Amino acid sequence: MNRAPLIFLGVFCALAFSFVGLVLTNQLTYGAFTTHVDEDEGKVFPLQTPGIAAQGKLVYQDLGCVSCHTQQARREGFGSDIGEHSRGWGERQSVARDYLRESRVLLGSQRIGPDLRNLAVRKNPDNVAFTADWLYRYLFNPKLVVKDSSMARYAFLFETRKIIGEPSPKALKLPEIYAPEEGYELVPTARGEALVAYLLSLKDTYAYPETKNVYTPPPASEEGETKKGHE
């Protein structure tokens, strides 16, 4: 190992090998993956995110929500994301095609907070569907709606303004101590509205061909244990 050019060549080949094998191969094969045209429904899945939700995704990005929240439901039997006796974080596991229209995929690597991939079709801690109003109050002060929440307040996504004419339908219904003074109301800013619209657009419910007839393992005898042949 005393020849510098040989070391360089070897290092080059090793990296080229993994670059071709992992990056290029995936880009050339499933990087060309297409959307699914459902002729019965006359729609192309995954659906395009509506404009305000797309703006909301930028708010999600700039606030760094991905630091605490993942956006992927793992398959049944791997953790307890979906299926029976699970946290119910989705109707089915997330597949590659769900992310096809996203210019930035935010899978995330930490669950300091719960997964958000299917927020729009999940039940909130009060066991009813998430609504914009619930999410506004949660973002304004999480402890208002979930006593044990460990999320920080995102009060800067809201502003207090004078009521002119009719009160805004988006105004937050707050308990006495947090309520703004008479004649004023607390409403979400444009960013707050966009963020909530984005959160309420999060759902992977469409059944693609690849998500049907997926082998689901028999329930494991113990939590977290996976048996042979689950792959």
Place this chain on the structure above:
Amino acid sequence: MATDSSLSPGLTPEYSTPQAAEASVIDASLRAPLIALTASAVVWLLIASMLGIISSWQLHTPAFFDGCEYVTFGRIQPAQTNAFIFGWGFNAAFAVGLWIMARLSRGALPACGVLLLGTVFWNVGVTAGVSGIILGFSTSIEWLEMPGFVSPLLLIAYALISAWSLVVFRAGRSKQIYASQWYLFAALFWFPWIYSVAEVMLVLSPVRGTVQSVVHAWFAGNLFLLWFGSIGLAAIYYFLPKLLSKPVSNYYLASLSFWWLVIFGSWAGVARLIGGPVPAWVQTVGAAASFMLLVPIVILGMNHYGTLSGRWSALKDSITLRFVACGIVALTLMLLAWVADAIHGIAAITQFTYAVPAQVQLGFYGFFSMVMFGSLYYIVPRILGTEWASAPLAGVHFGASAIGVALLVGSLAIGGYNQGFLMSDATVSFADVTKATLPYLLAASTALVLLAIGQLAFAINFFWTLSRASAPAVCSVKGLLAAELEAAR
């Protein structure tokens, strides 16, 4: 070099031909750029540890600074990671890597203007990037959060800095290429490739869907294992035999572990995608490549522990050796944790929990930073031509770092496993999972405060030493450079 070949190949070549005069000329030629790089590294280290304490505190006390958008966890945490990796990590790696390369190649730096310019560019780039994250321009891609516009600047700066390692290598008189240099060559060449691929395919013109996740896992794995890993290993292979005055045990195996790590390590990063929405073969390949790391774990262990065995008493006398020994232990544990996390049953529990940052901290802090600290304790007095200003401060730094890392990694790992077990039991509510992690998070915050105290001691010691040495050093650097150029002719 007839005399060289008769010596054991495991002995640091420079040690085998002690030429004090040559070494001091090399050190003098590196003085200005190394001071600039080390000083920036130390400043970034302090910034990162301050941000780290804030973000860690927010985990158990969510109300901490939550009124201010710029200080929310989602911004401070990525700002901390980037300041740590690109601010402290790269500056320190540039300094230590260049010095080791110059000493081993026995070549002096011909000029330092461009290198200093590169250092300025790099730090301007990192400053812009970290401020960008805090102001809300984050890309939200882990370890690549800095806004896209800084990446050309960082790449140019990288070229301006790292090219000099090749210059000193070419200028050098040594005919041997030692293990440290293999790793340095690999690292030098590695970063621009992975970084530019990741920036282009993720930020500038994003590829479709979860191909992004594969590219990202490839980048992150390579940066962690093969960039920081290589720089740390280069320093370990240099300092162990040098400070113990004995050849590396089983040195003939070192090249095998090098190639093994380079070939399989570059595939191992995608193991983190186990269970995710990417092709099953990618996950399997990642796990298989991670298992392959068992071979370098064994060989590196034979090299490192074999060299240290019977000489543990030497740790008492040398602060560098103490830091490096800690780094060696952390490296072994980190690689073993990497292999364990590639096992399905374990990944199902540890994935997305605090066990992940525990492993990352073990690598960045326990291994890389500890080895860099040790190296700087050796290098700084030599380039400044003086002793460290305070031995007690160095002792405080070592004690706080060793205890801090153990406490940080231990609490996050145990807390993370606990969190993972509770999370996989759907009858435990999410709020209860969060509550169960609180004591561990408090312990982690305490550890970060301890680490910050150590780093503060290091910074004070460094700048104190610098101020004591700077007056004569600045005057003499030009003279020595001129003398060295004469000698080269």
